[in-house]
Each structure stands twice: as C-alpha cells, then as structure tokens.
Amino acid sequence: NARGEWVVPPTLDNARGFSDDGFARFNAGGRWGYVNLAGQTVIAPQFADANAMRNGLAGVRTGTNQWRIIDASGQFTCEAKFFRIMGFAENGLACAVGYNATRQKRFGFVDRTGEWKIEPRFHRPADFGDHDVAAATDDDKKFGVIDTRGEWVLEPAYACINNFNADGFAYYYLENSYDWDNPPGYLNLRGEPVVRGNKHLSERMVCGIAMNSHDGRAYIRSDNTELPTPPICYGTQFRKAGRLALVLLSERTSEAAAEPDRTRWGLLHDDGTFVRAPAELLEPLTDE
DSSP states (O other), X not given: OTTSOOSSOSOOSEXXXXXXXXXXXXXXXXXEEEEETTSOEEEEEEESEEOOOBTTEEEEEEETTEEEEEETTSOBSOSOOBSEEEEEOTTSOEEEEEEOTTSOEEEEEEOTTOOEEEEEEESSOOOOTTSSEEEEOSSSSOEEEEETTSOEXXXXXXXXXXXXXXXXXXXXXXXOTTOSSSOOEEEOTTSOEEEEOOTTOOSOEETTEEEOSTTSSOEEETTSOBOOOOOEEEEOOOBTTTTEEEXXXXXXXXXXXXXXXXXXXXXXXXXXXXXXXXXXXXOOOOOX
C-alpha cells in the first residue's frame, strides 16, 4: 500500500495490476484467481489463464482453447465456450473468436450470456472500450469503424485505426504512418478526421493532447490546434494524473539565458503553462 506495507505478501507465482473494478489477477500453484484491493482472495485460483475483470465480467481459460465468462463472484454466466475472449467493454460486449459461415476463425462480439451480438467476421480483435463504436477490419487490409450492431459507421478506408481512447479519439493513418503527404491523425466517434499531425504524431493522446514530434518539442490538441508552449527541447507524453507533461526548456529561451544556473526542467500543464522545478533540483528521474 502507500505506506510500503505488504497487503499481499510476496508469495505469489505471478500477479497483474488492479483493474478499475478493483480486482487483480494472481497466480498460485499454476492457477489464476483474483484478489480485491484489501488483498483478500475473492475468486480462488482455479483457471489456466484469466483476463482482467472489466465492468464486472472477465474471460477465463478453463481448458485448451476453451474460454468462458465469469462474473465478479467467480460464477460462470453461461455455458458458452470460445477459442478466445477479450475484455468486456462499457456496453457489455467482448471481442471473442469463433467460426464464420465458411468455418474460418474470426473475431466477433458476445454479451455476458455468450450470445453473438456481432457475428465473427473480423480479421483482428477490436475493443469498444468506453464507447459504442470500435475500429475493425474484415479483410486485414483496410480499417473502418463499426457500431454495436456490427454496421459500418465508417466504411473501411484506412490502413490503420487504433482503439478509441477515453476521450473518443482514435489514431489512424492512410497508407504509411511516415508519409509526409498523408500524415497520421485522429478520428472522432463518427469516424471523421479531426486532427492531422505530422509523421511523428504520437499514437497516444491523453487529456486531448498528443505529442507531434519525436522528442516532445511540440504538442497538438484534439481541436487540431498546437498547444502553446515556451520553446522546449524535450518533453514526455501527457499524464492523466495532474494533466501534465515533464519538459525541458530550450537553452535558447530568454528565461534560460537570464538565469543559466537555474534548472530548465519543469511541468507543462494542459493549457500550455510551464511551471519550473525548484532551483535546487538538477534533473528528474524518468524511465528513459
């Protein structure tokens, strides 16, 4: 916990992080189960594999190529079995693998009862996440956007469309993400291009802001405008917590020239405001 005390002693064979539902998967004796935030076992380790608990449901593997659905109490919600099942979205649908009309394995969507709400016809897994639209491809060449009935909101037109983020934007590109003439961008929930970046546009948008350079010198907002910032020479992705990024001012800034002994590191807020780190600090520790 935050005081450094063991909630669950380090006795597990394996474990994963907590989902928004407050459950974490753990492995003991070669089997997977779930604990809650208090470290209590809420679903005993009994499964060969398990997905994160999302929206009160999870897919678990009970045998070779055999996945079933459980609820937060660990009870099976139905008798249906699948080759694979992914996480359940806010709308209650999960991507799963089944046979199409010609007995080929494809991806479709099921509900908690195991009923196919969208027949398995897609070549790649997809996720509705927090929304009622998802990126999908039925030929593995062009991606479009489908609704919860499996109908195209956007007919397949792009070489790549990622999952929609929490704010309802999805990264896409036409043919090549490094094509200067057709740079990548972001679509809204209607499948409309709303952001056009350059070839270095980040695939990750947080707080409605994405890096639009390979080193964090520039950021673009979801309204397709550049985030106003002081001149910077390095920056990280924005983080949801605090709605800020860590940046380094360029040596060419007037602030840096006037006070060369002060740190050029600081925090960039989502309105473009820069807050300098305390003078006695030299450099932040980052994963990079």
